[in-house]
Amino acid sequence: VFGIGHDLGVSLIESSAVVRMFSDEETVTVYTSNVIADTTTGDADQVIVVGSHLDSVPAGPGINDNGSGSATNLELATSLFASNLTLTNKVRFAWWGAEELGLLGSEYYVSQAIESGEINNIACNLNFDMLGSPNYFRGVYDGNGAASDIRTGSVNIQNLLTTYFDFADLPWNLTAFTGRSDYGPFIENGIPAGGLFTGAEVIKPKEYRADYGGLANASFDTCYHADCDDIYNINQEVLTSNAQAAYYALTNLAQERFLSNWLDTTQFEKSRLRAANYKLEDFAIHTKA
Numbered sequence: 001v002f003g004i005g006h007d008l009g010v011s012l013i014e015s016s017a018v019v020r021m022f023s024d025e026e027t028v029t030v031y032t033s034n035v036i037a038d039t040t041t042g043d044a045d046q047v048i049v050v051g052s053h054l055d056s057v058p059a060g061p062g063i064n065d066n067g068s069g070s071a072t073n074l075e076l077a078t079s080l081f082a083s084n085l086t087l088t089n090k091v092r093f094a095w096w097g098a099e100e101l102g103l104l105g106s107e108y109y110v111s112q113a114i115e116s117g118e119i120n121n122i123a124c125n126l127n128f129d130m131l132g133s134p135n136y137f138r139g140v141y142d143g144n145g146a147a148s149d150i151r152t153g154s155v156n157i158q159n160l161l162t163t164y165f166d167f168a169d170l171p172w173n174l175t176a177f178t179g180r181s182d183y184g185p186f187i188e189n190g191i192p193a194g195g196l197f198t199g200a201e202v203i204k205p206k207e208y209r210a211d212y213g214g215l216a217n218a219s220f221d222t223c224y225h226a227d228c229d230d231i232y233n234i235n236q237e238v239l240t241s242n243a244q245a246a247y248y249a250l251t252n253l254a255q256e257r258f259l260s261n262w263l264d265t266t267q268f269e270k271s272r273l274r275a276a277n278y279k280l281e282d283f284a285i286h287t288k289a
Helices: 006-014 063-083 104-116 151-167 206-212 236-254 259-264
Strands: 035-038 043-053 089-096 122-128 139-141 173-175 193-197
Touching (some): 043 063, 043 104, 043 236, 063 089, 063 122, 063 236, 089 236, 122 151, 122 236, 151 193, 151 259, 193 236
Parallel strands (some): 043 089, 043 122, 122 193, 139 173
Antiparallel strands (some): 035 089, 139 193
């Protein structure tokens, strides 16, 4: 595929010139890795996989997408270690490679887990991708969008996250649960999941300003997949509150004595969405492109 600028394209259309284009390419195999660390305690038959992708697109440094999620994941790991909590269930922290190329790292991990039988020991997945968008909304994956066999577990995880935000008196919205980040391979294979997201290239509706402030008619992250996604492209307030909600959910899951039963049983119903004053026409637009 070749690309040219608009002015040059117009001049070529208006002229009678014959244009020949050539491409000199080389195809190489590039190896990447997942980084995985387990807690030393907790039931190895009830593993909570906490994931975030470690790569970025070639166009930019990827500090929000997804340094924000990966840094949160690391902070969860170090905070859990420092807490000296007694873990009922094993926690596996995973930093996935090659998400931006099509969820390759997480898909590989799940495929290997299926082959080895380890998939039967994975109780649930938490996914953290883009947690600090500068013009954010506070998005929680909508567990009701999951397949029927994992819907209850996914809604229970969703409600752990929203419970923290309610405790902290912070607005939140549900965001589409379509498998377009690294939780996708898990939910496709019967593993309930949940997570957080603060918006990408989609324009922020003016109605969201009542709850989140920021700029209307500008995208949630104007530097999404761009070279300006640097250390200045982070809203520290929402990143902090998301990390706190993630820790609340993780520690509750890690200490649940009968986690599989808990995931399979409706725990509590929540109907209040503090920031539900405006429903977007296409509910899926809050997913990553």
